[in-house]
Amino acid sequence: MQGSINEKAIETLTIESDAVKALIPHINDEFETVVKAILDCKGRVILTGMGKSGHIGRKIAATLASTGTPSFFMHPGEAFHGDLGMVTADDIVMALSHSGESTEVVNILPIIKRIGASIVAMCGKRDSSLGKYAEYYVDVSIEREACPLGLAPTASTTATLAMGDAIAIALLSARNFTANDFAVFHPGGALGRRLLLTVENVMHSGEDNPIIAKGKTAKEALFLMTDKGLGATSVVDDNGKFIGLVTDGDIRRGLAKGIEFLNEPVEHMMSKAPLTIAKNKMAAQALSIMEKHKPRPITVLPVIDEANNPVGIVHLTDLLRQGVV
The missing domain is CATH 3.40.50.10490 (Glucose-6-phosphate isomerase like protein; domain 1)
Incomplete structure (x- = not known):
């Protein structure tokens, strides 16, 4: 049979x-x-x-x-x-x-x-x-x-x-x-989300965008990150220009050396050349940058404009929530 x-x-x-x-x-x-x-x-x-x-x-x-x-x-x-x-x-x-x-x-x-x-x-x-x-x-x-x-x-x-x-x-x-034309007719599908969503659509901006000035302490950065709930904050100079990024991982590693670390200025612990992205880039590109980072993936990307102002921040969970895969 x-x-x-x-x-x-x-x-x-x-x-x-x-x-x-x-x-x-x-x-x-x-x-x-x-x-x-x-x-x-x-x-x-x-x-x-x-x-x-x-x-x-x-x-x-x-x-x-x-x-x-x-x-x-x-x-x-x-x-x-x-x-x-x-x-x-x-x-x-x-x-x-x-x-x-x-x-x-x-x-x-x-x-x-x-x-x-x-x-x-x-x-x-x-x-x-x-x-x-x-x-x-x-x-x-x-x-x-x-x-x-x-x-x-x-x-x-x-x-x-x-x-x-x-x-x-x-x-x-x-x-x-084109694929972009196709996405217009499929806004609810995975392709539409990949091709229509930009970084600006998913980033945290305005009051939700954590920014701290250089000279502020690790303790102040920790309070700010806790308040915003994104696990990172952009660092700016006296002119408000982006100069680095502090993450909760940086804080944890510093605290391992002693509690006095909390009084150190943020510029001593920040990443001075972190990966960033522009707001007009596709959300899928942000996800790709995060996933391909070595030696391990990252969860946040500062969004920087042409004048080097930190206009937002993108978190991995926001991309996944939007169905960007």
Whole structure:
């Protein structure tokens, strides 16, 4: 039994991978015409399809929308009962049906034409009702389904999904869509947090930014760090310019030598050339600097402006809390 199960699984993957590879010759002038039509589209790309094709259409619409092409899915059944009001003459409707004969899809084609929207057929039969009705055709024909009964959509839906990805990536490239553009549409995701959050967004500034003047004692620095709860404080000169950093680790190491250490000025114990960062840098860069510090990672970074003023401080826990990973 085990051998039969594995053999069928391998056969399924082989058939589906072969179906995707067989699409490569279909990336031709006709495919390029479809992509250019979408690029020139003043409206949205509306995906529609019934059953399994509908599920694939939803995914393609989501991929297009997240990569710079305004898009949504319209259920053909609901379209026939009012949702066709979503369609405008400036839109392109991409209809999915392997056979090209799905009743619900075919029934709405005349109305879409009447509205004035263009139709792209993504199907496996050019001479089908859908293939004949559409202005544009994307060939997703396959040799056979992976289903041994030839009934369950398997290789056909895989091929359609892959072709949808091919269209989306071709559009992404043509639009010069960048990772930052992608992040704008994914502000809640990990990528968005990495690409949209700057140091300024996460740093402690103003009253929350611990700063101590040179000449102040280790004891005063300890009280300040305890009050601010960040485990460090920037040290400034008489002009308010950044000259170093004192951490709670510096205090602990000093106290190991004797309590009289608390009366020493902070400039005697501070790090005179600590790592710093500018507020316009990405939060992810701050995290990288902290993690890569040798011999051991650090937990705070002073934020210094162009005039060498300490305008903030970033703590590792703030970055992690924001999901910067």
